[in-house]
Every structure is written in C-alpha cells, then in structure tokens.
Amino acid sequence: MIIRKERVNDFLNGLRAGYRLYAPVQTQAGPVFAPVNGATGWSWPAGNTLKSAKEVFLPQTETLFTYRTSLDGVQVEEARVEGRVVLLGVRPCDARSLTMLDKVFAGEGVRDPYYTARRENTVVLGLACNEPCGTCFCTSLGGSPFGTAGCDLLWVDLGDRYLVRVLTDRGKALVEGRPEFAPAGDADLAAARELEEGALGRMGTVPVQGVKEKLDRLFADPLWDRVYEKCLGCGTCTYLCPTCHCFDLTDEVIDGLGVRLRTWDACMYPLFTLHASGHNPRPTQKERFRQRIMHKFKYFVDNFRETACVGCGRCIRYCPVNIDIRAVLAEISAG
Amino acid sequence: MGTTEKIREIAAGLLRDGKVDVVIGYGPGTLPLRSTPLFARTVEEAERLIWDATCGNNLAVYLPGRKDRVGIVVKGCDSRAVVQLIHENQIAREQVFVIGVPCAGIIDRRQVEAAVEREIRAAREEGAELVVEGDGWSRRFNREEVLYGACRTCRHNNPVLYDALAGEPLPPRDGGPTLVEIWEKKPAGERRDFILSEMARCIRCYACRNACPMCYCTECFVDSSTPRWLGRATDAGENLFFQIGRVLHLAGRCVACGACSRACPMDIKLGLLLGKMNKDVLELFGHEAGLNPEEPPALNAFRPDDPETFLLGK
Numbered sequence A: 001m002i003i004r005k006e007r008v009n010d011f012l013n014g015l016r017a018g019y020r021l022y023a024p025v026q027t028q029a030g031p032v033f034a035p036v037n038g039a040t041g042w043s044w045p046a047g048n049t050l051k052s053a054k055e056v057f058l059p060q061t062e063t064l065f066t067y068r069t070s071l072d073g074v075q076v077e078e079a080r081v082e083g084r085v086v087l088l089g090v091r092p093c094d095a096r097s098l099t100m101l102d103k104v105f106a107g108e109g110v111r112d113p114y115y116t117a118r119r120e121n122t123v124v125l126g127l128a129c130n131e132p133c134g135t136c137f138c139t140s141l142g143g144s145p146f147g148t149a150g151c152d153l154l155w156v157d158l159g160d161r162y163l164v165r166v167l168t169d170r171g172k173a174l175v176e177g178r179p180e181f182a183p184a185g186d187a188d189l190a191a192a193r194e195l196e197e198g199a200l201g202r203m204g205t206v207p208v209q210g211v212k213e214k215l216d217r218l219f220a221d222p223l224w225d226r227v228y229e230k231c232l233g234c235g236t237c238t239y240l241c242p243t244c245h246c247f248d249l250t251d252e253v254i255d256g257l258g259v260r261l262r263t264w265d266a267c268m269y270p271l272f273t274l275h276a277s278g279h280n281p282r283p284t285q286k287e288r289f290r291q292r293i294m295h296k297f298k299y300f301v302d303n304f305r306e307t308a309c310v311g312c313g314r315c316i317r318y319c320p321v322n323i324d325i326r327a328v329l330a331e332i333s334a335g
Numbered sequence B: 001m002g003t004t005e006k007i008r009e010i011a012a013g014l015l016r017d018g019k020v021d022v023v024i025g026y027g028p029g030t031l032p033l034r035s036t037p038l039f040a041r042t043v044e045e046a047e048r049l050i051w052d053a054t055c056g057n058n059l060a061v062y063l064p065g066r067k068d069r070v071g072i073v074v075k076g077c078d079s080r081a082v083v084q085l086i087h088e089n090q091i092a093r094e095q096v097f098v099i100g101v102p103c104a105g106i107i108d109r110r111q112v113e114a115a116v117e118r119e120i121r122a123a124r125e126e127g128a129e130l131v132v133e134g135d136g137w138s139r140r141f142n143r144e145e146v147l148y149g150a151c152r153t154c155r156h157n158n159p160v161l162y163d164a165l166a167g168e169p170l171p172p173r174d175g176g177p178t179l180v181e182i183w184e185k186k187p188a189g190e191r192r193d194f195i196l197s198e199m200a201r202c203i204r205c206y207a208c209r210n211a212c213p214m215c216y217c218t219e220c221f222v223d224s225s226t227p228r229w230l231g232r233a234t235d236a237g238e239n240l241f242f243q244i245g246r247v248l249h250l251a252g253r254c255v256a257c258g259a260c261s262r263a264c265p266m267d268i269k270l271g272l273l274l275g276k277m278n279k280d281v282l283e284l285f286g287h288e289a290g291l292n293p294e295e296p297p298a299l300n301a302f303r304p305d306d307p308e309t310f311l312l313g314k
Ligand code: SF4
Pocket: A237, A240, A241, A242, A243, A244, A296, A308, A309, A310, A311, A312, A313, A314, A315, A316, A325
C-alpha cells in the first residue's frame, strides 16, 4: 500500500481513538521513544534513536506490584499494563531485537506477564533505513536495513509518500479500510527496491563467521587481558543496547507500604554478580567485559540459536572510550 | 617535530630503556572526531600513539591502584588529576612518568554533529580549521569555535606536573566568564528547573563517575546494598541525589577536566554543578585541586581563619 506524506497526519489522528502513540522525540542528547499526540512534536530521525525501542517493552524502571503490610497480613496490588500502543518509526535492527527479547521474556516455559502484555498490546510500525549509518552492521548479523523481523508494518520513505508493507494481522488491522491508503503500483515497488539496493550497498561488513566456535574455546584466552583494558565499566553500552535485557529486582518499603521495582542492570557493574558472602565470581572488569561479549555471541547462541546483537551500532557510537565491538569481533575471529 | 612524533619518541625511549612497563596515551579512534585510549607495552605499539584535538579522555582514570610503572600522556587538566591522585596516595610519584602536552583545546563533537545535522564520515584538522566530511558534502569550522566550553576558557592548558613535555608551552587563555559565572546569575527557579530537566534525562549508567579519575572508591555509595543509600528507580529525584552525592564527594578534589560530561551519553551538563562547587571551594578556601604538588588539598588542610559560614548560627 501507499500513503502520501500529507495524509499521515490524518492517519495518526485516526489512530488516537484506539491507541496511545509512541514515536522518536528529540531531546538535547538525541531522539528517544516517548508518547506523542499525532503527527506533531516528533520526527523520524535520520539515523537510529539514542535509546532503543526496548524501553517501551522493558522500561528502565517498572513497578511490578505494590503491597501493604499490617497486623492483618499483606495486601498485594499488581501493576496493570494499560492500553494499546502504536510504536512509530522503529528501525529494522530494533524491531528484530524484539524477537530476541521475546525468547527471554515470552518464550516457552517463561512468560513474563508485563513484557508479554506490552508486546501483545503494541503494534510495531517499522521504518526502513534508506541511509544506514557508518556504525550500522545489521547485515553482518543476519538483519537488513529493509528487514521486517519484529515489525507489524514496514514503511519505506519514497520521498513524497511511503510504501507500506503489511506483515501481520495486527498491522493489517491498523491500515485496513483506512481512506488514507491506496494500493501500491509497480513504480512504487521499483522505487523501494532501488532504495533497498542502495542501502545494502552502503553497509560495511564485520567478520562474525566462526566467532561462536572461537568463543567456545576462548574463555581463558589472554585476548581478554587486552580488549577489556580501556573499558571503564559503565552501563552505557548495555543500557543503550536493544538486546541487553538484564534486570534487578528491589523492594522499596516505607512505613509498611512497599513497591517491588524492576530496573535495568548491567553485567558491566561489580555489584551485578556480588554474592552476599562478599565473593564476586567476576572480580575485575576483564571478566565483566568477557561476559558481555560471551552472552551476545556465545551463550545466547547456545540457548536460542541466535546472536544477541543486531548491529545497531549504539555501543560503538556512545562508548566513552571508543571501544568498538566491530574491532573486538575482528580480534576474536583473528584469534 | 610534531606533538605526535614527540610523544612517540618519548614513549618508545621509556619502553626501550625499561623505565616503564606501559605507556598510556591516545591512539586513533574508529569514528571521526574520536580517539581512543591506547596502552603501549612495546616500542612498536608506541608507534601507534597520536595527539590531536580529539584526545579528550582523561587517562589519569587508569592510574588509581596500579602496581606497575606507567608513562602517561596528560593535558593540563589531566595533569592536575595526576597531582591530586598522588596527594591522595592512589599512585606513587616514582611510579609515574608524566608526558605533558600543552593543550590548545578539545573539539566538542556533539556541537559539530549538531551544526552539520548529518552523519560525519571523516574529519581532519587543517591549521586553525576543522574540516568535516560526509556523503557528498564537506564543511569547515574555525577550530576555536567548536571547542568544549570549558576548553575555551581554560586557564590551565599547560601541564602543572611533567617529566617530559611534548611541545612548547602555550599562552594560558585569559579565561573570560565561565559557563558557571553566566549560569549562577540566573534566577533560582530557572536553575532548579534546568537541573531537574537535565536529571530527568539521566539513565544512571554511571559513565560520568567511571570516567572521572577522582571517582575511584572501590564501593561507590550508589552501589552499596547494605545500607542502600540510593533507590534503584531512575527518576529526576534519585538521579539528582546521585549527582549531589557525587559532587559533594568531589569537593576540593574535582580538577575540572570535564571527563564526566564528555562521557555522558545523555549530554547532561554536569560541569555546571561541579563548576559551581569548584568556584565555592576557591572562594572559601583559595584552593584549586591538583594545581600544586606541594600544597595539600583543601579538605586535608586546616587553617584557623577558614571560613565557617556553613555552621549554623554563624
Ligand atoms: S551490542 Fe552494540 S551493536 Fe550490537 S545490538 Fe547491542 S548496542 Fe547494537
């Protein structure tokens, strides 16, 4: 289907009756997903958002339930995940990362009710990347700037109009019968194909073949002594990463009124693995850095047969000491 | 001889003569306008050291607790961190060989990125100009105009402590009003609103703390779980509490290098809080951290005429 740019506003206004809208909103530091009222106050960013789309499904701070303790016992009130959401302008790497988070939070066996409810309530409107950034390497990891994994709809910017690919029933329900859309013609499809080829032609390649097999036997390799050395052990790479999903659970209680919080946590922090005894199985930044690489490129593959990196480039862009995961991967595959 | 060559020569000599085990300097980054810390342990590795206006990281962050002998490349502000760390017994003077670099200012890449509004694919310095290039476009900046605010008013651009100097000392800048001086004149309400809106953006990644050479506590108060001083929720209140705690722990110790705000992925103006605190310490105690290897830090010294305006009832 096709929608002309001047009709997008009408389409979004029509959605507001049934959905809350989230879109990339510019902040001082860069765009992040936030609630919007229709077509104003936000724009599709040129590259990727600063924070990934994961925070819409796995917020950095989330109340799981509240409770009250008294002499009569404990009363628990569960937090509810409200309302249907349309998430606008998700890049294909971020959309694909959701399919990985699904394996952890909505897979066989474990179904996290909060995450699952948000996933079920949310329509992901993807936006193809006509101009991938220099730090993007999705194609090396099985993704594509025009990839559809995790998207309900994929929009392709054709200048004065968008080509809309309908990928799921949820996506179909959003656009079906809406007067703003018209059937796509051969010229539209050809224009999109040309843009896709152009985008693919711009992608760099990162050597990831064989990295998993290498990592299977590199746990005790001296390589880690080198690659971690400049790492500061902050949470920038993990917090901005769309696939990192580790969390902490804490209770905050004042005068018998308690809140159980789920908050992002990161393997890069010493506290992450500190035992109550005082022992820490990952005592230095070397073990923590190795864990981050191992989890993405080995353990996740062991568990789910997929690499937990979608090549979005955020960790490369924002690492305060310019640790470039592409260079680390190159070193591993050479090692 | 350029600064880069001079650094390489000094570093290679130190490593060749076995005077140090490692030289910590800067190497070429993988992105335009970025350099990266480089740990050189061989003469060959020393050949990869560089110096340019992107060498923003304060490498003194890698010093606390080291057991080896280390050569370190420092700018003016970084050298103050080395002095302060020696004062605080985090590294012994004999252990470090300080390679000082007179610094003409570091480029604020966010400012450049914001000005071009497109992806920068390459960048280089040409004399007093910075040239940035993207797909089919290029733009020139007066280098001076895209420096970090703190660099533009920096009074300590020459290292205060060094064993070898890579380059000629530069004239100190005349200062001019700092951002703090401009900012502290604003009405209290405006300052509060600004600080809270900055704090609301913070994701508590602690890059600021971890990039800071003076934040070396083995257990930061925010990581203490018994007792828990700080809630885990990321909201403006908790985030502000973290920063207030950090700033106060840095009273008389912050060397105004700006490493914290440069590291922050959310571009939070931490320099305002720290700058204000540094200004207070200077006005009250006449002390600037890390400037003088002979003079004890403000909080380590007691003078009978120290102002006590903070005591109740005074
Ligand atoms: S590891 Fe880095 S490049 Fe890969 S998905 Fe995470 S942030 Fe993106």
